[in-house]
Amino acid sequence: MEKKKHISDDAWEAIAKQLYGQENVGGGSPATGSWDADQFAEISETAAQIDQYFNLKKFDAEVAYQQVRPRLETTRPMRQISWFNQPVLKIAALVVFALLLASVGFYMGNHSWENLRTAGVIVDDYGISRIELADGSVVTLNRDSKINYPEKFSASAREVEIEGEAFFEVQPDPTRPFVIHAREATIKVLGTSFNVNAYPQNNEIEVVVASGKVQVSKTKAATNQQNDLILDPGDKGVFATKSNELRKSKNDNPNYLAWKTRDLIFDKTSLKEVLEQLNKVYRAQVRTADPELDQLLLTARFENRPLDFILEVIALTHNLEMTNENGQYVLKK
Structure with a gap:
């Protein structure tokens, strides 16, 4: 095998400058001395191929944009609108702003308190x-x-x-x-x-x-x-x-605070009034099956008793039957 000839640094510099269109420093030929024309031609061809390869690998931004542009235009069809260039939108924005200022002014002028806080x-x-x-x-x-x-x-x-x-x-x-x-x-x-x-x-x-x-x-x-x-x-x-x-x-209603205390006092009170009071205090639905039962009287006091207990006492007192029909209590004979 033929032994590869040593290439000096000056020879490499001369070859590179000639390949890239620059004059050789000192005016000498790159083949001067240790290089002949055939060797120089072979090296020049190889260098040109390498240079072409790397040029092809370079990223061309304009070409890439032209390839992606059709997809961008299909996925973003909306165009930007200058809102305040539209007269109607200008007026609407001013009206909303004026109403907002009026609301804030009313609130500040008439309500120095704040909304209910759940804490506490x-x-x-x-x-x-x-x-x-x-x-x-x-x-x-x-x-x-x-x-x-x-x-x-x-x-x-x-x-x-x-x-x-x-x-x-x-x-x-x-x-x-x-x-x-x-x-x-x-x-x-x-x-x-x-x-x-x-x-x-x-x-x-x-x-x-x-x-x-x-x-x-x-x-x-x-x-x-x-x-x-x-x-x-x-x-x-x-x-x-x-x-x-x-x-x-x-005030002649002894049960005005029963919603808070659950203490109820009835003194010869009609069953109609009793049930109205129970419905109010317990947020219940209690009624009689027969209007005649509304005239029955009840005298009793209940201190923080559940509704079922009170209704059982009423039923026993007047020999009535109590039923619960879909969440509605009914007292009947």
Whole structure:
């Protein structure tokens, strides 16, 4: 085998410059000295093939884009729209923005309280919630009731808003009156306990005072009408929303707080009234099968007893039969 001839660094440099179109430094031929024309031609051909291979391997971005472009156009058919160049959309955006500002202004101006927080709310087995407010006052909510209150009361007043029924035990604070907004009525106290019934489906807002003194006022005062009441313990104030009238009387319902205590007192009470009270307190469906049974009288006291127990006592007292038909209790002969 023929021995490979040694190639000096100067010879390699001269060959490379000639292959890539550069003049040889010093003006000499790359074959000068140790190289002949045949060897140089062979090396030149080999170098040209290698150079062509690597040129073909180079990434052509323009070619690649042209290949991918049809797929991009089919998967992204939507064109960009300059929203605020469209007159109708400009007007709609301005209207929405104006309504948003008005809503925020109304809320800030009329509601300094925040929405009910579930933290700190205790719900018992009957679905009744107990909430302790920032000043130490306690509110017990009946089912299907809501309250809005602030995390911290202001320095001048304590304000809350309710919908439904609630019993308030307000901590005394002569410097900061406690104000309750209940639909069309406003209740103002300094320190007392009382019950408020203001369900939206009712035509009356009822306040019964257990202790202390309570002022009930219309949210919108009217001329030539009584616009507020002062209630003492045992008093009941009623605001009739349809007639816009305030009425004051003595509370004659011993069971006005039974939804909270589950203590029920009946003194020669008709069975019709008894069942109405049970349906309200226990959120049940109890009825008689015969209207004549509604006139039966009941005298009894139940202290936090379950509904089934009370109905069994009524059935035994009047020799009736009690059935449960699809969740509805029926008393019959």
